[in-house]
Amino acid sequence: MSAHTKIAVLLSTYNGEKFLGEQLDSLLAQSHKNFILVVRDDGSLDRTVSILESYVRDHSERIRLLPSDGENMGASAGFAFLVDYVLKNKESMGLSSTYMMFCDQDDTWYPQKIEKLLEAMLATEADNDSAIPIIVHSDLEVVSEQNTVIAKSLISYQGLEIERNNFPNLVISNLVTGCTALINESLAEKALPIPENAIMHDWWLALVATAFGKLVYLDIPLVQYRQHGNNTIGAKEFTKVSVVSMSLWRRIQARKPNEHLIEVSIQAAEFYR
Incomplete structure (x- = not known):
């Protein structure tokens, strides 16, 4: 069933010309081909938009580039806008049950990322009420700008205690990295509107999922998280x-x-x- 399930991948870009092509190529190389990439640029001043437009020309059936007036909303508000857009336009994108993933412009995805997360989501929905809010996320591999491996596991690198991913602990500290996450339609509807005071969209989604539904963690890296000077939130090594x-x-x-x-x-x- 998972091979027939179409999902939406959400990408908010901003001055991402340096690594954007690598990320887009990794999306197009996914083992699960049934997805649509929904992109909004957040006021880039470099070649980001022209790069996106070139990929749209070659893959128009797979990529939807939304018009932008150049407004800079920021990462959290930008992704919140995209979630709302997909919910309102799912029929025109061929989505039945609306599953969404979040994509950062400077990472790369393992080829089986969509496949693995979607399998876990469908299994979780089958074991529970499919109407409950669910988020599935995974570990990441940390790499440098030159793709040199810094750490095989971001969870270990940062000294995170993934077993503490319950609601009381998530109120204080986020353990979900948005670029690893897959959410179902119930979570998207429950989480919107994301408040302006939410620190990041992924943190807010994790809070809503643990309060009203389920959070599922896959203990495997499915993303190469690129550590560089322009990260919105960087990976810092845990030291005792x-x-x-x-x-x-x-x-x-x-x-x-x-x-x-x-x-x-x-x-x-x-x-x-």
Whole structure:
């Protein structure tokens, strides 16, 4: 059944000329061919749009480039716009059950990424009520600008405890990387509108999924996550700290919340409205 299931891949671009071609080529090389790439450019000043237009000319049946007035919405708002667009235009794109994946312009996908995530999604829906919100995500391989492997597993590299991916923990810290995620239509409908105070779209989607449905993790890397100076959110290596350092850190945190904690608190407040 999975081979006949059409999905939408969402891509928000911004000044991505350097690596965009590699990412688009990796999408076109997917083992699961039944997808449509929906792209909105976020006001690029380089050759990004011309690169997209060249791929549209060669693959018009597979890529839909949305018109843009040059407005820069930012990553989270840009992807939220795309989710809403797909829900409103799914029939014209040949989508029945609307499954969506998120694509970053500077990564590359393993050839079986769509296939593996979709199999997991369909199996999860078969074992549960298919109307519940579901997000499926995976690990990533971290690479340099030159595609040199930095870490085979981003989860291990960052010292993340993936078993803590429940709602109370996700309120404080996100464990879902958007470029690895596949969501179903129920989650998309439940999560919209994504609040302006949401830190990132993937974090908000993970919160909604764990609160009202299911979050599924595949312990395999399906994306080469490119680490470079222009990442919206980069991968930082986890290093163990001493007990003394941790004690000092807790005292500092107790005195004055940092900017990130304030943002987390605001996002949590939005969720409970």
